[in-house]
Structure formats: C-alpha cells, structure tokens
Amino acid sequence: MSLLEKPNIAVSMTSTGSQLTTSVATVSASNGTTIEGAAAEDEDDFSAGRKGTTSAPANGSYNQSAKAPDVRNNLDGVLISLIAGAAAGALAKTTIAPLDRTKINFQIRKDVPFSFQASLNFLQQTYAKEGVLALWRGNSATMARIVPYAAIQFTSHEQWRRILQVDQNGTNTKGRRFVAGSLAGITSQSLTYPLDLARARMAVTDRYTGYRTLRQVFAKIWVEEGPRTLFRGFWATVLGVIPYAGTSFFTYETLKREYHEIVGNTKPNALISLAFGAAAGAAGQTASYPLDIVRRRMQTMRVNVASLERCPTILETLINIYREEGIKNGFYKGLSMNWIKGPIAVGISFSTYDLIKAWLRELSHLKRGRIDQ
Structure with missing residues (x-):
C-alpha cells in the first residue's frame, strides 16, 4: 500500500x-x-481604469485585450458607414432621377437653350413617347454607381477626418474640414468613374437608338471606342469634385457645428439636417458646376448628335464652350435646375446618412449588450 x-x-x-x-x-x-x-x-481592472495593481499578466495580455474591442469598434464603424452611405445615396438619387436626366440633356446640347418651360416640355415628351419609367432611364446605372460611390464617399470621409484630426479636442480646423471632404470625393469618384460615364450615356439616349442595358453600354464602348473611353472626362470630374465635395461636406459640418454652439444640441432633428444638407448641396453645385458641364460634354461626345466637334481635352472643351455659348449660357447652363435638384439630393443624402448611422449604432450597442450579458 x-x-x-x-x-x-x-x-x-x-x-x-x-x-x-x-x-x-x-x-x-x-x-x-x-x-x-x-x-x-x-x-x-484595466478596462475599468482602476489603479494600485501591483502585478500584471505577462506577455502583454492587457494590451491585447484592450486592442481587441478597439479593432471591433473600428470595423463596426466602417460597416455602419458603408451601409448608411449606400442607403442615403440610393434614396437621394432615385428621388431626383427625372430632374437629373433633364439636366444632363440640356448640359450636352448647345442648340437648345435652357428654361423651365423647356425642361417641362422634355419631361412631357419623354413620358408621351416612352412612358413614365423612361423618366428614370439610366437610374439602374445610377444605382450601380451611387450605391458604392456614396458608401465609399461617406466612409472615406469619416476616415479622412480621423487621419487629418479634423475638429478634434475642441479645435476648429476649417481648412482640414474642407480637405477631408475633397479627399473623400476624389476617393469615391476614382473608384466608380466608369459607372458615372455609363449613367450619362444612358441618360442622353433612348432605349431604341441607344443602349438597352448597363452591360451593353460597357460592351459597345469597349468594342467601338476602346477601353480608354471609359475614363474620358475623368480629370475634369476630379477637378470638379474637389470644390463640390469639399464645399458640400465643409458647409454641412460647419452648419452642424454652429448649431451645436448656439443651441447646444449635437444631434439636430431630421428637418434641420435636411435644411443643412440643402444649403450644402446648393453651395457645392454652384462651386463646381462649370466643370460638371465639361465632364458631361466629354463623356457623351460620341452619342451627342448635336455636337459635330470633338473635344478631347479639358482646355479645348472649356474654350469651345466659352466661344460658342458664353459664360452664362455655357458654363452655367441648367444651373437653376441644379439649384432645385441639388439641394434636394444632398439634403436627403446627408440627413438620411445621419439618421441611418445613428439607428445602426444603436442596434449595434444593443446587440453587443446582449452578447456581453
């Protein structure tokens, strides 16, 4: 034993x-x-912030446990921004799609002067010839573009604000606020530009003589004009998106900041957010409109029957528009239409983004609370 x-x-x-x-x-x-x-x-004790611990686990387990929630929070924030941005862009563009198609048709034609009566006539003729759904022709291409575009734009804006340390620690960095918006616009535009060109092509043609589907747009351009055509007007777009996105985000964020300082509320209601977004849209559209004209002319030069000349560069396009149509009727043709649709679209976009983002964050916190329990 x-x-x-x-x-x-x-x-x-x-x-x-x-x-x-x-x-x-x-x-x-x-x-x-x-x-x-x-x-x-x-x-x-580490996460609770207590002091007085005399010993700590080896191999940096505290650092690892502290980093894990931060990484998860960052990933959740990016995912929330992507979803909210995509939904906001889709809703905004679908709402103003008929006005957008009308604006593009007047932008690319120099033989038809713009007026509200002419705009109404275009909408009525389109409806009579092709039906009500024709007013949203090209919206499928718009959705294929705007969903990733808006998702990337809003998400990249959040990241650029963090990288540039915009308005952190109580500072008022107006210059960085503008730069963050511009960089967000460049990022999203660069990654989705061919879809923007396809949308413009579908908007200025009908289903009988033009392109029937988004796939056909890319196929015909690739075969008949070459793959480089998919990026025609890209630099005009980038030059235009710098003042547009910069001014839009700058105006919206500035108005929200001023509202907070005056009222003390960090989260304005939907109506006030819509008004701030509308003001941001009007400012952004006005700042970038001449370059918007240039990019539309360059994007649609092969399908615009009213245009006999070819304008392969930004400078030549600017010169031709100025010589033949002047500043008001050329560079700002259709701007009054943009003052209607632009504020509506941007207002819906910004306010919807803020609402959906806040809602998704609340759901995320509730879900995390249940998991932690």
Whole structure:
C-alpha cells in the first residue's frame, strides 16, 4: 500500500485597491492525478481604469485585450458607414432621377437653350413617347454607381477626418474640414468613374437608338471606342469634385457645428439636417458646376448628335464652350435646375446618412449588450 502524499499548495495574492484576489493551484500528486483548486474570477481592472495593481499578466495580455474591442469598434464603424452611405445615396438619387436626366440633356446640347418651360416640355415628351419609367432611364446605372460611390464617399470621409484630426479636442480646423471632404470625393469618384460615364450615356439616349442595358453600354464602348473611353472626362470630374465635395461636406459640418454652439444640441432633428444638407448641396453645385458641364460634354461626345466637334481635352472643351455659348449660357447652363435638384439630393443624402448611422449604432450597442450579458 502506497503512502498518500500531501499535495503542495502555492498561494499568490494580488492587491487591487481594496480587494484581494486569491488563486489556489495544486500540483499533481504522486499517483499521477491532478487536483485543481477553485480560482476566484479576476475583475477587468484595466478596462475599468482602476489603479494600485501591483502585478500584471505577462506577455502583454492587457494590451491585447484592450486592442481587441478597439479593432471591433473600428470595423463596426466602417460597416455602419458603408451601409448608411449606400442607403442615403440610393434614396437621394432615385428621388431626383427625372430632374437629373433633364439636366444632363440640356448640359450636352448647345442648340437648345435652357428654361423651365423647356425642361417641362422634355419631361412631357419623354413620358408621351416612352412612358413614365423612361423618366428614370439610366437610374439602374445610377444605382450601380451611387450605391458604392456614396458608401465609399461617406466612409472615406469619416476616415479622412480621423487621419487629418479634423475638429478634434475642441479645435476648429476649417481648412482640414474642407480637405477631408475633397479627399473623400476624389476617393469615391476614382473608384466608380466608369459607372458615372455609363449613367450619362444612358441618360442622353433612348432605349431604341441607344443602349438597352448597363452591360451593353460597357460592351459597345469597349468594342467601338476602346477601353480608354471609359475614363474620358475623368480629370475634369476630379477637378470638379474637389470644390463640390469639399464645399458640400465643409458647409454641412460647419452648419452642424454652429448649431451645436448656439443651441447646444449635437444631434439636430431630421428637418434641420435636411435644411443643412440643402444649403450644402446648393453651395457645392454652384462651386463646381462649370466643370460638371465639361465632364458631361466629354463623356457623351460620341452619342451627342448635336455636337459635330470633338473635344478631347479639358482646355479645348472649356474654350469651345466659352466661344460658342458664353459664360452664362455655357458654363452655367441648367444651373437653376441644379439649384432645385441639388439641394434636394444632398439634403436627403446627408440627413438620411445621419439618421441611418445613428439607428445602426444603436442596434449595434444593443446587440453587443446582449452578447456581453
């Protein structure tokens, strides 16, 4: 009969302010079996911000546990921004699609002067010839573009604000606010430009003589004009998006900041957000409109039957528009239409983005709370 040896017991005590945590560990007995003592569960003193801990786990386990929630929060924030931005862009563009198609048709034609009566006539003729759905012709291309475009734009804007440290620690960095908006516009436009060109092509043609589907637009351009055509007008677009996105985001963020300083409310209601977005849209459209004319002319030069000349560069397009149509009837043709549709679209976009983002964040916090329980 073998002798039963008394197990060795090691006791370690860790002081955390007013609490003592005792962990008891037993080593194996001589018969090869292991007897484990009950261990009290330590509280997460690091995350709670308590002081007075005299010992810490090795291998940086505190740092790893602290970084894990931060990474998860960042990923959740990016995903929320992507979803909210996509939904906001889709809703805004679908709302003003008939006005957008009308504006593009007048932008690319120099033989037809713009007026509200002419705009109404275009809408009536389109409806009579092709039906009500024709007013949304090209909206499928718009959705294929605007969903990733808006998602990327809003998400990249959040990231650029963080990188540039816009308005952090109570500062008022107006210049960085404008730069963050411009960089967000450049980022999204660069990644989705061929879809913008396809949308313009579908908007200025009908389903009988032009393109029937978005796929056909890319196929015909690739075969008949070459793949480089898919980026025709890209630099005019980039030059235009700098003042447009910069001014839009700058105006909206500035109005929200001023509202907070005056009223003390960091979250304006939907109506006020819509008004701030409308003002931002009007300012952005006015600042970039001449370059919007240029990019539309360059994008549609092969399908615009009223245009006999070819304008392969931005400078040549600007010169031709100025010589033949002047400043008001050329560079700002259809701007009054943009003052209607632009504020509506941008107002809906900004306010919808803020509402959906706040709603998704609340859902995320509730879901996380259930998981933690």
